[in-house]
Amino acid sequence: MAHYVLYGAVVWKVAEEWRQQGAAPVGSWWLHLLLLFAARGLTYQFWFSYGNMLFFTRRRRVVPDSVDFRQVDAEWDWDNFLLLQTLIGATLVGSPAVARQQLLLPSLKQAWDPRGWAIALLLHVLVAEPLFYWAHRALHRAPLFSRYHAAHHHASVTTPLTAGFGTPLESLLLTVVIGVPLAGAFLMGVGSVGLVYGHVLLFDFLRSMGYSNVEVISPRVFQAVPLLRYLIYTPTYLSLHHREKDSNFCLFMPIFDLLGGTLNHKSWELQKEVYLGKNDQAPDFVFLAHVVDIMASMHVPFVLRSCSSTPFANHFVLLPFWPVAFGFMLLMWCCSKTFLVSSYRLRGNLHQMWTVPRYGFQYFIPAAKKGINEQIELAILRADRMGVKVLSLAALNKNEALNGGGTLFVNKHPELRVRVVHGNTLTAAVILNEIPSNVKDVFLTGATSKLGRAIALYLCRKKIRVLMLTLSSERFLKIQREAPAEFQQYLVQVTKYQPAQNCKQLPLQIDDVQHAAYGVLQLQALWSMHPCDVIYCDANAHICLPLTES
Template identity: 55%
Template sequence: MVTPLSAWPWQNLGAYKYLLYGPLLAQAVYSRIYGDGSMDKSTWCLHLISLWSIRYSLFSLFNSFSNMLFINGARRINRAGVDFNQIDHEWEWDNFLILQALMASMAYYTFPSLEGLPVWNMGGLITALMLHCGVAEPLYYWVHRGFHGQYMFENYHSLHHQSAVPQPATAGNATFLEHLVLTAIMGVPILGPCLLWRNGSLVMIYCYIITFDVLRCLGHFNVEVIPHQLFEAVPFLRYLLYTPTYHSLHHTEMDTNYCLFMPLYDAIGNTLNANSWGLHKKISSQSGYLERVADFVFLAHVVDLSSSMHAPFVWRSFASMPFSMRLFQIPFLPLTFGVMLAMWAWAKTFKVSFYNLRGRFHQTWVVPRFGFQYFLPFAAEGINKQIEEAILKADRLGVKVISLAALNKNEALNGGGTLFVNKHQDLRVRVVHGNTLTAAVILNDLPKDVKEVFLTGATSKLGRAIALYLCRKNVRVLMLTLSTERFQKIQREATLDCQSYLVQVTKYQAARNCKTWIVGKWITPREQSWAPAGTHFHQFVVPPILTFRRDCTYGDLAAMRLPADVQGLGSCEYTMDRGVVHACHAGGVVHSLEGWTHHEVGAIDVDRIDIVWEAALKHGLKPVSIKN
């Protein structure tokens, strides 16, 4: 049975909960058309909608900044990652904004003196400040302590404390009763000046609510942004303003630091954590709190403008789901284009996510280049320079393995990473393209009884390895290529008894009786039409081919699911499901977990395909094969 007032009245509405703003918007439009233009219902409703927009944007910006690891990584308080469970747990964090907008609307109809508020009154600001410090702060302190009683905590407040890593969204994640009480406490400094002292104003309401939200976000920020020198210069200030470190201690040692924003009341109530100021100084000065060096780095790149928004520091909820283009992204594309230009000017790799696996720290770095740039001849030198700088940075930091994603290891760009290994032969960091595991995933996805396959992209790095591996298994490989020289070079690598299984073909018609296609080069719907009904298209081509044939099935790009004990993972890798990464990423993970000391660059060693596959399975990685 649900405890009374613990659930939100609209918790089953999902995204339709925003329709609750409909009456406010309708009232604003109606009154604006038919009203007299004074401080009537339309103006009040417009202010409520404006406040909601500002507050939602404010929390979103704080959420974004708290996840910008490339800026604030060294000053994070809780070093754990925000995982999918926490993101789902806090998905409805903005319920309190709806509640407070509806309650403010009710207050307008309940108290006629709210009508006709002036824009500015300095006395109202002073009164609101006094009421906050003298009434709201101690009231919240004692109510908060009450919510930590056994019954109240188990039935109400525990929801808030289930979030392992404080985030701005955590501030809004609480039960209906808690936010009813918090709204009432917020109402004291707002309604007091308006109803009792009659010196309230619109500026006072905006300033108080926005300042309240800023301080709430600050407390749950998980990044220490207040310098300890400020408190050393003005010691008493530490009792007037809490810090992210101060409030984080309440989440780890829950019987301390109960205050709203002013530690003064913790000092009076004898609940002030003795470590508050020492820990704050330690983190804000970065003394002894330098960021942990990653054991493994996956060097990714941006695909296009829309996918660049699929990052934890943009929208963590959006990033926690497999990427797909959404309508809400369209208005932000011009802004994203501007950010893209800034990224090019900055020309530095940046950290976007991390997770822990078997005690090893894994990070994802992103080269600030978009997919189309990799196909511009004049951009190749600049891209290779950025990749090289990232490898050298990883080497200086002590990273053990760095894995190159998709286009960062393009054969035409840098020979699958050989350019960097040959240029810097004393590298301690191991450079890995991960294609060995990619080949293993594709090969192990084939039917066990397959006798013939049709292979496009047959002379590419992956195509060559797949062809050589299959011919050893006495599987006939129809290799689509116009270059007889490149075909014969690969054929000569096979043993004499296997060479006959490699067959050069120059047209798609040659595969009209073959139901197993391995696509390594993009093919058009017309070219797909030559496949017989019932064909399955395995693929290692970027972007994936169009699912044109309804009488055929299509495999996804080669990928593997990370082990179940991975910690701190809270974002999806492009279009992959939660916990699933591209096979080249997984290949780097295996390289790290195994502690292999060789570079994996250039041509794929066919003899290592089974070794890498068995190692991946041994460490708990699982193949992912989703057919449409």
């Protein structure tokens, strides 16, 4: 944010003209520079938000992978090129030579001149497009690529913000490309305010669309007008360039790739597949969360990247939007359903986070309990139809008072194929995964707790003798009766620590396990259980393993 201080001189000029005129200086190019900068930033933000609304765009994403934190860090100052181009524009506006020639003043008197648009279009096609094409091809050759362009290709998943990420040389090249049509129109005396806004914003719109990673043009359009595929590119077209780097170099018009022999012939068939959703796949794991509060709701990935990348912090810039977020909360309460928020890949598996459209405080309203459970149930049934392997209930979605930690849905739908679990379940799974395979005896403290019960029942089925430390015979017998008859003999009650004197404690802390469990790193350890098992656990259990393991 500190680099916006460079706009201080432009803001001061606008303020000075405002003071002199006693009103907003609508005829000032300084004011138009600031307004154009804001409009350009909103254009990129619009496409960024749209591309990250996975509940709208999931099926038409070109590359289904998500953006990782390295890419977020690398593209943090993506708007540097906007700053550079605005300052170059300010330099031209304040240039004595431009003022003497009065090249810009006539354009303020006329908001629209079709002659200027015609000249700008002609110069874009005949000068700007081929200039960008050949310069882009040159940047892909050694040594220019490694020095100036490799950073732009740092990630295969493009976003509208990737369009602005590059070296100063690339930003200057874009400035020339976008400026040639405008310069030609103004030099011929047919420039206008409307041309500046229209040309620049259309340039940014098309560039953001190409980098959005979401197909928006129906293949039927290209089938109806085949020539159009050589006049406008698509997100798939650009994505192929970013991944393969040896084709599709054009700015917006693929005809120059056709003429230059660099057209990737997979572009249109792949574009059709992506648009029709053939690139989509069901997730392996779903984390079913809910909204924490109104401020947290503004940290979702499709609002502002600078805020969503720091979800633990409240940003003052969001306070003016609190009433808007409150309105969306009421809207979701009335007519929304569970939706996809984010996705990522881990060890080859597709993981997604779905959100129940309810906020934390609503879980403590008795009248809202039924509606929340209906939302969770619908999400579980939807995941089951999609073929999801594991669905984890997060936070208050697994509240005992709400649905018994998920047993309400498991008991109601015993035919479920999806494994309904929660963070405590994964805690047990990680602990079980850490126990060596050759262990024959386990000494278990906190044995009748939720976590102890789950571990004891699982281990006895593996024919591992479990010494359960508890003074309550009633609670021990209750757990023992839950085990199959042929495995009940492996559950043994002990009332003192002496049987564990030759044991060593498992080198695993429960707090660490819970963090790892939520990361789903040991999810496979759980998948061997019955599809409808729901395990309860807490942090009071400890495991001791015998020093002598046979």
